[in-house]
Amino acid sequence: MKKLLLILFLSLSFLSCKAQGLMTEKNNFTRQDTLRGSITPERIWWDLTYYHLDVKVNPDKKFISGKNTIKYKVLSVHNTMQIDLQAPLKITKVTQDEKELEVIHDGNAHFVKLLKKQIIGKTDSIIVHYTGNPKEAIRAPWDGGFSWRKDKNGNHFVATSCQGLGASVWWPCKDHMYDEVENMRISVTVPSNLMDVSNGRLESVKKHGEYTTYNWYVDNPINNYGVNVNIGDYTHFSEVFDGEKGDLDMDYYVLKYNLEKAKKHFKDAPKMMKAFEHWFGPYPFYEDGFKLVEVPYLGMEHQSSVTYGNQYKQGYLGRDLSGTGWGLKFDFIIIHEAGHEWFANNITNKDIADMWIHESFTNYSESLFIDYYYGKKAASEYVIGLRNSISNKAPIIGKYNVNKEGSGDMYNKGGNMLHTLRQLVNNDEKWRSILRKMNKVFYHQTVTTKQIENFLSKEVGINLEAFFDQYLRNKKIPTLTYKIKNNTLTYSWINVVDNFNMPLKIYLNDKEKWIYPSTEKQEIILKDKETDFKIDSNFYISVKN
Numbered sequence: 386m387k388k389l390l391l392i393l394f395l396s397l398s399f400l401s402c403k404a405q406g407l408m409t410e411k412n413n414f415t416r417q418d419t420l421r422g423s424i425t426p427e428r429i430w431w432d433l434t435y436y437h438l439d440v441k442v443n444p445d446k447k448f449i450s451g452k453n454t455i456k457y458k459v460l461s462v463h464n465t466m467q468i469d470l471q472a473p474l475k476i477t478k479v480t481q482d483e484k485e486l487e488v489i490h491d492g493n494a495h496f497v498k499l500l501k502k503q504i505i506g507k508t509d510s511i512i513v514h515y516t517g518n519p520k521e522a523i524r525a526p527w528d529g530g531f532s533w534r535k536d537k538n539g540n541h542f543v544a545t546s547c548q549g550l551g552a553s554v555w556w557p558c559k560d561h562m563y564d565e566v567e568n569m570r571i572s573v574t575v576p577s578n579l580m581d582v583s584n585g586r587l588e589s590v591k592k593h594g595e596y597t598t599y600n601w602y603v604d605n606p607i608n609n610y611g612v613n614v615n616i617g618d619y620t621h622f623s624e625v626f627d628g629e630k631g632d633l634d635m636d637y638y639v640l641k642y643n644l645e646k647a648k649k650h651f652k653d654a655p656k657m658m659k660a661f662e663h664w665f666g667p668y669p670f671y672e673d674g675f676k677l678v679e680v681p682y683l684g685m686e687h688q689s690s691v692t693y694g695n696q697y698k699q700g701y702l703g704r705d706l707s708g709t710g711w712g713l714k715f716d717f718i719i720i721h722e723a724g725h726e727w728f729a730n731n732i733t734n735k736d737i738a739d740m741w742i743h744e745s746f747t748n749y750s751e752s753l754f755i756d757y758y759y760g761k762k763a764a765s766e767y768v769i770g771l772r773n774s775i776s777n778k779a780p781i782i783g784k785y786n787v788n789k790e791g792s793g794d795m796y797n798k799g800g801n802m803l804h805t806l807r808q809l810v811n812n813d814e815k816w817r818s819i820l821r822k823m824n825k826v827f828y829h830q831t832v833t834t835k836q837i838e839n840f841l842s843k844e845v846g847i848n849l850e851a852f853f854d855q856y857l858r859n860k861k862i863p864t865l866t867y868k869i870k871n872n873t874l875t876y877s878w879i880n881v882v883d884n885f886n887m888p889l890k891i892y893l894n895d896k897e898k899w900i901y902p903s904t905e906k907q908e909i910i911l912k913d914k915e916t917d918f919k920i921d922s923n924f925y926i927s928v929k930n
Contacts, residue, residue: 414787420467420494421551422737422788424563427467427496431457434508436569438556441596442616444541444576447533449474450516453557457510459503466497466511469553469560474517476557481511493553513557520554522546525682530554534681536618536640541579543616544680544692549737549790552609563735563831565606574598575616582615582638584690585673603689604672606829608733611688615678620644626658626675629667633658634674643679643697650697651677653719660757661724661750666821669731669828677719684718686725686747693718707770711755711763724750732827738783739834740790741857745781745799752804761813765923768804771797772925781857782834792860801925802856808890808923809852810845819844851884856925858882864927865889865902869918874909878902880927890921 419425433455440451455468470476471493479486479497487498497511520530529550534542545555553560570588573581577597585603592598620641626633635654639647654677662668668675673689680692683702695718696702705712728746749768756764775798783791792798810816823840834857842849855863859882867876878885886903894917900909920928 417492418787423786425467427465430461430463432460433564433566434458436566439572441574444543448518452512452514454512458508459505464499468495468557470557471554474515474519477514479513515557526685532681540618542681545614546685548610558609560609565608569603571601573614579616580619582678605670607688613687613690626655629662630671636676639679646697653716657720657723660754664753664820665727666824684722686722686729688730691722707767709766709770711767720754727824733831735831735833736785737788737790738785741781741795741799744795748796748800749803768800777860780860805925851882854882855885862927864929866929872911875906876902877906878904892919
């Protein structure tokens with residue numbers, strides 16, 4: 386019982402680690418929530434094309450200052466642009482064509498009044514200057530902002546994390562998931578005894594006195610919360626992975642005194658890449674390479690700059706969240722956070738209410754990693770073991786247009802939903818082809834739940850509308866009621882949404898059979914010796930005798 390309680394505690398802790406505020410109940414929304422979470426008139430008229438984020442970090446004072454050049458394409462005529470930046474940071478000025486613009490501040494939303502006429506189809510830019518002491522992440526990544534720490538040698542060890550809370554907690558941007566910039570530069574100026582590691586590839590390093598600027602270039606679309614700054618006394622090693630699209634650079638940045646430990650432990654990274662390219666298709670960001678970067682918190686899926694803080698342990702900080710033993714066969718943070726390169730960074734939700742698209746698929750990627758190296762039975766045991774931490778207290782999908790995630794069940798319940806869907810496909814090669822096609826069809830796109838539902842229904846060949854209504858929009862678990870009497874098996878679904886008619890695999894005396902329950906009672910006449918009745922445990926349902 387103590388072991389079970391520990392697993393439940395750790396699992397629930399992890400469920401809140403990725404999106405700040407994920408486990409916080411909130412039903413009363415404000416104007417600020419709407420400005421943050423909706424596609425406002427001041428957002429929809431312009432399309433992001435390019436950022437150049439140029440920021441100087443002073444760790445001694447926990448202070449940052451800089452500017453963001455925002456290039457955009459005009460989609461419709463408008464003269465007011467919404468830029469997001471969260472207090473206590475302040476916008477000091479905004480310019481276009483070297484002319485300072487009026488800015489009307491409304492909480493964390495800032496409305497820039499453009500002077501010149503905006504011409505449809507034309508590309509233009511503004512420069513937003515800002516400064517201040519950004520929100521400090523007290524317990525990153527459970528809450529967001531800057532983590533200001535020091536390593537064991539007394540050197541500053543600094544990193545950002547902001548999923549859910551939003552990138553505007555530390556830099557000015559169009560802070561909504563629906564619009565991704567096509568490419569960007571990240572210039573970070575830090576004390577010269579330290580190094581910055583950010584997304585993409587390092588273009589140049591320029592030293593100027595006591596400070597040094599690291600210039601990074603991201604050659605692919607990137608979501609706002611995927612952008613990161615990591616500052617420390619880093620050293621670097623690398624390898625080249627022979628991938629589906631050719632040579633892939635895999636770079637590792639760790640604190641200098643952890644170098645030898647990291648060289649041994651990070652062998653899970655190429656193993657991850659091999660397994661996930663098998664299941665999901667080519668790594669989505671060959672142009673930017675893959676990085677694993679040590680940080681002073683647990684870790685997060687920053688695009689091409691995945692952050693790592695799992696203390697060089699197997700499992701989740703040395704523990705198995707599934708309670709099966711399989712979770713200790715790999716470093717949880719390396720596998721889970723890198724899995725997000727396909728689900729979150731390649732395929733990205735438009736509204737954070739649909740964050741299950743990120744977390745459910747990535748949760749299930751852990752099982753698929755095990756499947757690749759240890760077999761299907763081990764993979765099933767792992768994902769089924771994660772059911773212990775499912776709460777079923779609220780739906781997986783959150784509230785739209787107010788920047789509100791759904792239930793933390795998007796992790797383990799979502800993973801088990803997909804594992805159940807795999808049973809309905811009942812063909813592992815087809816299942817693999819569906820996952821690969823999904824990453825190809827939605828390559829570098831922002832999507833809605835409906836798009837993913839329609840795609841899977843078409844590819845699986847089953848109308849999955851009720852299936853997804855049941856698992857994503859309902860907190861009840863479908864329950865099969867049954868009884869065996871006088872050589873007759875009687876069964877039906879309860880606790881289900883309308884039109885829920887999911888087929889189910891059962892075993893009669895260990896012989897496989899499919900049944901097709903509905904809310905109406907159905908019967909099967911059993912043979913004389915068919916007395917041993919079992920439900921396939923790979924289906925995430927409840928059973929009531």
